[in-house]
Amino acid sequence: MCHLSSYLAAAGGVLAGLAVAAALLSRQRQVLHQQRQALAARDRDRSHWRRLATHNDTTGLPNRRALWTHLEATFSLGEPLGLVLIDLDRFKLVNDTYGHEHGNDLLHEVGRRLRALGPQVALAAHLAGDEFSLVVHGDDGEVEAAAEAAHGRISTLPYEIAGRQVVVTASVGYALAEPDMLPRDLLQAADQAMYLAKRKRCGIRAHDPDHATPPGVVVRYRDLR
Known part of the structure; x- marks a missing residue:
């Protein structure tokens, strides 16, 4: 026991x-x-x-900082490159008429259309407000085709805003990277082309190297629009 x-x-x-x-x-x-x-x-x-x-919190697209990082990395490779800048026409009227919430919905839809453009577009970015950009890895024909595709996607298909079908157009400028360019030079060249497209109301405008801004002179064409 x-x-x-x-x-x-x-x-x-x-x-x-x-x-x-x-x-x-x-x-x-x-x-x-x-x-x-x-x-x-x-x-x-x-x-x-x-x-x-x-990234831009309205559209979810890469923002200006991401665009700049991508351009710097691509420039270092020395491959054919082009930049397309897109500015919506009379976007302020959309905001004033339908409100900022519907304006943001429009920006989101524009971003969706640009994101779906195709493989030639290496990066679609939302820079600020109603301004977008595309980075195209390719030659002049591919850059031009991307600019025309972007203009067509934005300007020909209507948008549903507050229950209405609304047509919104865009001004598009594009430029090709030249051997002696820096990323800021390419951005300024595309910006100049877009400014001229908006001023002349021609829809799409290519940068003209013969009328380029002199080296060392920085002009914010977006401030003139």
């Missing part, structure tokens, strides 16, 4: 030890799970802030 009591006591001690070990293991698992959740949440937050830094 004494031996049985000893065995039972020993067994009870083992069971108690196992129960304590199981509780500790369960607690460790809970702590590890909480740590993993915290790390995952931190990674999501970081990804969210990184996206906010490089």
Whole structure:
């Protein structure tokens, strides 16, 4: 009987030890799970802030910073490159008539149409307000085709705004990267072409190197529009 009591006591001690070990293991698992959740949440937050830094929150398209980063990287490769700038015509009238919420819906739809242009467009970006851009990896014919496709997608298909079918047009300018250009030069050349397209109401305009801004002179043509 004494031996049985000893065995039972020993067994009870083992069971108690196992129960304590199981509780500790369960607690460790809970702590590890909480740590993993915290790390995952931190990674999501970081990804969210990184996206906010490089994307426009209205359209979800890459923003001006992302465009600049892409241009710098592409220029370093020395491959054929073109830039298309797009400005919606009379967008302020849309905002004034239908409200900013519907104006944002219009911008989102424009971004969707540009995003679906095709493989020749390496990057579609929303720079600010009603201004968009396309980076085209290709020769002059491919850049021109992308500019015409963008103009057609935006200007010929109506938009549904507040239950109405509304036609919105765009002014499009494009430029090709030249051997002696920097990214800012290409951006200014396309900006000049877009300014002329808007001023002359011709829809699409290519940059004319013979009428380029002199080297070292920086003109913000967007401020003239």
